[in-house]
Amino acid sequence: METIHLKTPDPVSQHLLRSAAQQGIDLPWERYEKAQPQDGFMRLGLYCPLECLHGPCRIDPFSRGPTQGICGLGREQMVAATLLRLCQKGATQALAGAPHCNDANGLELSGALGNLIDKTLTATRQDDLSCSEIFEAAGLLQRSFCSQEKFLQKALRLGLLTLALVDQSSISAKVDTLECSTGYGVIPEAPVRVGFSGRPPQGLIDALEKGLLNGPAPSAALLSLGDWLRLDGRYMPIGVTSGEAELLLSSGAIHLLVAGPGTDPGVIALCKQMNVPVVTDYQTADPGDILKQARTRAAQSSYPDLFADVPAGLLTRVIMSPDSFSKTIVNDSVDQVALIGGADTPHLPLGSLAGDLFTALTGTNVKIAGWGDTALWMARRAQVDASVDQPLILENNQGPLLAIKGLAEAEKLHCLKGVCFAGMRDVLDLNIALGLACIGFRVSIATPIPLHGSNVVNQTLSQLIMENGGELLHFDHPAEAGDLVNWFTAL
Template structure:
């Protein structure tokens, strides 16, 4: 436990961690530690990703074992294909089986990259072409990299959606939301929004709130606000281990680790992927609450931060215009046990503000910013809170629309929740932006592929910074300062 600060910067989370250890719970951090060292071949991109049944072939990164696969594929071909496979997966995660509507602002930012990577408009046919390229090795590493970049742009088009809202949407986050005597219902994954909204309104209408509904790190938009987040996604399992949550409402994409801890603690779980019975949920939550001991450490009720989410391009444009000539930094992404939770979002944001940057945040990083009070309206330069999933795309589009894209110092992904975020990060770099990813990418098995990637992105006017280790906050700050 002397390394507890390497797991999370939040003091209350650290208390919960100590309690979890005393109870003998293995949480996401322990599983991460037990998995070390993770597969070196995969981490370097030297495990063959082709749809080939003659493998699996792996190439020895140190040159003492195999230097080529069975078919003769070398390390550059393997790493290039591995990267393309990840980006293709990212596109499939956001693909809705139809051509995206190409929004003009994103289209004009991508024109240079499209010209440099073949000239034809990116489209759904790029998905089929990439899948074909991954059947058997036939394409050059350069083709693999160019095709990955095209897919990155396609992912941005698929992810981007306009939002017409004219009002900021309030949000709250922090362990202070736990204070009180009622049972607490935690929501995870991507639940049915209508059902969650109905439950939330039912609870608010009762004279004495029979239970409190809180998000375990997911951004769930209700009618005029986001469901308050008691923690970030990386802390959800830890919070469940405390016994303070009396029922889990789990939508699709809920982290499997949450089910396991609920099973161990007998916390009732209800599927929130479609409509559910409100009375049954309340009864189950009350039953659990009345029969189980509660958390020893009570959080201070004041541990709640607030923010205002700008979901529309118009609101973002106004906010960026009022930022006068300040430089802009965008920081976001999802929690990962590779880095102490909250460390990079909090440290980086404070330092960038000290460097006169207007900072905008999305995802778990935004929740950390809110928890730290950095987005509070009374702050001298409150951090802007962006759409939790499309935030960087909206921000880049808004800056371009007002002719201020040159004031963007960079976009930092503090952690990646899926391949679609890697694809979007690549697409944003291809659109001419400086992009940094704080967690390592499996590109370190081939210097050729790394050079091809950086040369191609340079031709597009962009840059993708990545490291062979989980990055330190200071390294990322230095990278921002290089503009």
């Protein structure tokens, strides 16, 4: 375990890593190491994304091998089409999250974010957005002879479409903030622990919470394994970030898992390995039976208590609405804002980039707001470092969009120094990043994206984004905190 610091700087997590290693349990870090080297062609965007069964085709980045696909697709087209393929999937994911969207007469844009999107479309003389563009993108990806510029233009429009869909799917908050307790310190609060991952139905969560209030002893606790789930009037306690979910399971602290859509396959496999019951059939799930299974498993568990001496959990509040964010910025007389968020990634030690970036920027009189795993890591850093203030934590589903709408309400968009995605879990995040850059914001992405197989594509993408005053910084390697601090402070 001499490389344990390369996995996580958190001392409790390191303790759990040693325990898992002694048990012979493989976690995401081991799987990541075994997957190296990852496909360099795909990392560069030089692996053909078109819907064709004549391949797969790859282009040699050094021009010593193939310079075209079998159909004649060139380097620039292949890299640009790769981005479009990712954006099409991201827009499809956004559409799935907005089931009531009806754009038969064009997608309706309203509110602060809608105005920014509409302004961009007008300034660049583009047509109104429509969900049908998702299917048009699929058509372009079928042995297309399109130019790389057309691929990129469609990718950026899908980024704008994603912003509109995510904005429409957001639910108006009935409260300004919600309480949330986080960290390993929330784990020992009950002898029986039911874990949650992914996006289980809210009705099942409510029924289990009600069952706990009316059920027999011993008491049980509902605990999230990194996902932002609601209880009555507060968030479910979040024991770990999403990247630490399997780490917590390996400790034996979870006695039953309720797994919703979005749960990693490795989480389910580890539960089977450790004989932890898993609930995935929500239609027939009985809350009383679920709690009974958890109590039975807890009585049988022989794992040592690894959380006896961990720091206390952190109680914080999550900003739920643009209006609440706007009031906070105005009341605190904030002049500079940095938005930093996203999910854990295996490319870097968990939490290191978020914590280092947070600490460095706090010393520059910048108010920092975050979402996702990154927000939890920044809150942990502030808990142990008295010299920095707690970050503002944003409702996870809206993330940076909530803050941007709040800044627009307060007429303080000029205070935004940039939006940094410290980690990306899926292509929905990529679409949001591209969309925000397209409507004129400075955006950086720390996770490598497959665009570096062509300098021409990168230059063209930058030019298209700059047409409306935006900026996109991305890397062909996992970014370091110093790179991003310099970018934030460049203005």
